Amino acid sequence: MTDSARKNKCRIAVDAMGGDYAPESIIAGSLQALEENRDIELLLVGREEEIKTYYPGGKERCKIIPAAEVIGMNESPAQAIKQKKDSSLVVGAKLVRQGDADSFISAGNTGAMLAASTLLTGRIRGVGRPTIGAPMPTMSGGVCFLFDVGASVDCKPQHLLEYALMSSIFAEEIYGLKNPSVGILNVGEEEKKGNELSQAAYKLLSEANINFAGNVEGGDILKGKVDIVICDGFIGNIILKFAESVLGLIKSKFKRAAEESFVNKLKIGAARGVMKSAFSDMDYQNQGGVPLLGIKGINIVGHGSSSPLAIKNMIFRAEEMFRKDLLNKFEKVLEDNMGVNKV
Amino acid sequence: MTDSARKNKCRIAVDAMGGDYAPESIIAGSLQALEENRDIELLLVGREEEIKTYYPGGKERCKIIPAAEVIGMNESPAQAIKQKKDSSLVVGAKLVRQGDADSFISAGNTGAMLAASTLLTGRIRGVGRPTIGAPMPTMSGGVCFLFDVGASVDCKPQHLLEYALMSSIFAEEIYGLKNPSVGILNVGEEEKKGNELSQAAYKLLSEANINFAGNVEGGDILKGKVDIVICDGFIGNIILKFAESVLGLIKSKFKRAAEESFVNKLKIGAARGVMKSAFSDMDYQNQGGVPLLGIKGINIVGHGSSSPLAIKNMIFRAEEMFRKDLLNKFEKVLEDNMGVNKV
Numbered sequence: 001m002t003d004s005a006r007k008n009k010c011r012i013a014v015d016a017m018g019g020d021y022a023p024e025s026i027i028a029g030s031l032q033a034l035e036e037n038r039d040i041e042l043l044l045v046g047r048e049e050e051i052k053t054y055y056p057g058g059k060e061r062c063k064i065i066p067a068a069e070v071i072g073m074n075e076s077p078a079q080a081i082k083q084k085k086d087s088s089l090v091v092g093a094k095l096v097r098q099g100d101a102d103s104f105i106s107a108g109n110t111g112a113m114l115a116a117s118t119l120l121t122g123r124i125r126g127v128g129r130p131t132i133g134a135p136m137p138t139m140s141g142g143v144c145f146l147f148d149v150g151a152s153v154d155c156k157p158q159h160l161l162e163y164a165l166m167s168s169i170f171a172e173e174i175y176g177l178k179n180p181s182v183g184i185l186n187v188g189e190e191e192k193k194g195n196e197l198s199q200a201a202y203k204l205l206s207e208a209n210i211n212f213a214g215n216v217e218g219g220d221i222l223k224g225k226v227d228i229v230i231c232d233g234f235i236g237n238i239i240l241k242f243a244e245s246v247l248g249l250i251k252s253k254f255k256r257a258a259e260e261s262f263v264n265k266l267k268i269g270a271a272r273g274v275m276k277s278a279f280s281d282m283d284y285q286n287q288g289g290v291p292l293l294g295i296k297g298i299n300i301v302g303h304g305s306s307s308p309l310a311i312k313n314m315i316f317r318a319e320e321m322f323r324k325d326l327l328n329k330f331e332k333v334l335e336d337n338m339g340v341n342k343v
Numbered sequence: 344m345t346d347s348a349r350k351n352k353c354r355i356a357v358d359a360m361g362g363d364y365a366p367e368s369i370i371a372g373s374l375q376a377l378e379e380n381r382d383i384e385l386l387l388v389g390r391e392e393e394i395k396t397y398y399p400g401g402k403e404r405c406k407i408i409p410a411a412e413v414i415g416m417n418e419s420p421a422q423a424i425k426q427k428k429d430s431s432l433v434v435g436a437k438l439v440r441q442g443d444a445d446s447f448i449s450a451g452n453t454g455a456m457l458a459a460s461t462l463l464t465g466r467i468r469g470v471g472r473p474t475i476g477a478p479m480p481t482m483s484g485g486v487c488f489l490f491d492v493g494a495s496v497d498c499k500p501q502h503l504l505e506y507a508l509m510s511s512i513f514a515e516e517i518y519g520l521k522n523p524s525v526g527i528l529n530v531g532e533e534e535k536k537g538n539e540l541s542q543a544a545y546k547l548l549s550e551a552n553i554n555f556a557g558n559v560e561g562g563d564i565l566k567g568k569v570d571i572v573i574c575d576g577f578i579g580n581i582i583l584k585f586a587e588s589v590l591g592l593i594k595s596k597f598k599r600a601a602e603e604s605f606v607n608k609l610k611i612g613a614a615r616g617v618m619k620s621a622f623s624d625m626d627y628q629n630q631g632g633v634p635l636l637g638i639k640g641i642n643i644v645g646h647g648s649s650s651p652l653a654i655k656n657m658i659f660r661a662e663e664m665f666r667k668d669l670l671n672k673f674e675k676v677l678e679d680n681m682g683v684n685k686v
Contacts, residue, residue: 241561
């Protein structure tokens with residue numbers, strides 16, 4: 001991307017059919033974003049008739065791109081991408097590849113979005129595996145990023161290095177964390193701890209141009225011991241889903257305590273509002289989407305139950321990543337630290 | 344063990360020097376157990392002079408076994424076991440091997456306890472890897488066991504099968520869960536999901552004589568979707584430590600909310616007692632120790648900060664496992680399901 005391009009409008013393709021409340025929620029969020037931000041152009045991808053129920057068309061910065069098929073939330077990603085060539089996910093991912101959009105966002109099937117982005121939009125030069133990260137709340141009130149949370153279940157050490165390099169730039173540029181510290185998720189702090197993957201990754205990360213803090217343990221994520229925790233997507237996905245379920249456990253515990261006695265019920269009732277706000281950042285729905293780092297486009301995937309607000313935030317996030325030229329920065333850091341040929 | 348042996352007193356060796364509050368807490372808990380249960384004999388292992396400060400000796404069912412050295416909480420397990428041959432951990436583990444004790448409990452260095460148990464007490468016939476499990480609270484108010492939580496960081500599918508067989512018996516006999524359901528921790532429910540280990544383990548577990556429920560996800564542990572979740576010790580340890588840190592996050596969130604306004608402070612103060620009791624089962628200290636399954640002895644390891652109550656509970660747990668003849672039941676199920684020669 002050239003400097004002049006950065007001054008242009010950011011063209012964002014939106015999967016109008018993806019998510020539990022599509023297309024209504026998706027279009028509502030898109031139109032809000034369009035109103036609040038004059039530097040974006042939107043391409044609503046999906047079934048024309050359904051989209052027109054909520055957006056009849058006519059706005060200069062918001063076009064409809066027809067796509068007749070929809071990939072369901074539970075369809076097998078690789079197969080769906082192959083078979084449904086006229087789905088909103090496939091068409092959207094291709095818009096970025098063809099240079100007709102700078103970014104593609106979807107609240108649909110995460111696996112299919114990942115597959116479409118990897119196979120159709122394509123990877124940045126030097127990236128073996130794209131990665132999805134998630135911000136976790138910390139005890140000090142900040143966030144700790146977990147990369148990868150499910151893009152790749154069988155990682156090589158080289159892939160963990162890619163995650164560390166790209167997530168460091170992402171955390172600094174988008175979350176304002178200066179020179180973010182990076183740890184490898186492990187069962188102990190010593191260099192020789194852990195399984196084969198973590199030991200080999202330790203060596204690679206300690207030689208890379210990042211703020212490497214060594215190994216961290218499972219308890220260090222919420223403690224916020226480092227800004228970024230690197231792990232393979234198998235364990236990252238399991239931790240992410242475990243963390244999401246904690247809120248359910250907390251609710252069930254308060255519910256049971258309230259049922260035990262009327263006094264308990266009054267006490268818990270008094271604190272309910274405070275509790276709700278305290279735990280709001282543990283609710284995935286408030287996060288508004290996570291980017292797929294390593295893709296040759298600003299592709300962001302959101303939670304299936306994304307609200308219009310979440311969609312709007314995803315669009316704004318995409319524009320910010322575009323303005324900050326993250327893709328070129330990723331490519332450069334990968335080249336500097338690994339040499340593209342090595343990958 | 345013969346039927347007549349089961350009618351004898353259960354002889355439990357206690358690591359008097361292990362844990363943050365040793366020997367005082369350990370001995371206090373031991374003496375309480377001795378008083379409440381007439382079917383046990385205790386062997387307090389450690390520095391004689393220090394033990395005598397809290398227990399001068401003289402009780403018929405409580406002997407002191409001298410051991411001059413102590414393995415610290417942060418010492419390298421394998422090395423410590425090798426070098427400190429007169430440590431309480433080494434001496435205690437050997438007492439079981441020699442047939443002088445039926446059980447050994449310690450609140451000391453978990454890794455060293457595991458190493459001493461595996462190398463000195465020895466494994467049950469048919470066990471490739473011993474395993475440590477942990478009970479997690481569920482939304483329905485029950486528990487879900489996680490095996491393994493750190494005994495082995497590089498597992499083979501066969502090891503996961505051993506964990507599933509032994510933990511099924513443990514959960515049924517000790518926790519009263521009839522025909523407990525067993526799931527493999529994975530990133531999705533389908534058989535073909537996950538990494539190489541989980542896919543191979545799926546096949547083995549589906550052919551074993553257990554109540555196999557297929558794959559479960561990270562969010563299913565606290566939901567209590569199954570009674571037992573099987574995983575390798577690398578991920579199990581990370582999840583256990585993550586789960587332990589959740590309580591810290593909850594506390595920090597309430598603290599911050601209370602600091603925000605005086606009204607919040609009053610509201611949270613009102614609910615504090617209820618919250619504390621609701622989350623008491625998420626506090627490792629209340630669990631009282633976890634057994635090492637697969638060892639040729641009832642060896643149990645407790646949290647470093649074990650209170651006298653936790654120690655007493657560990658001793659009672661050991662006696663229960665002894666009376667229920669778990670070691671022979673483990674050996675039999677391993678033989679029936681795998682054939683010892685295959686291991």
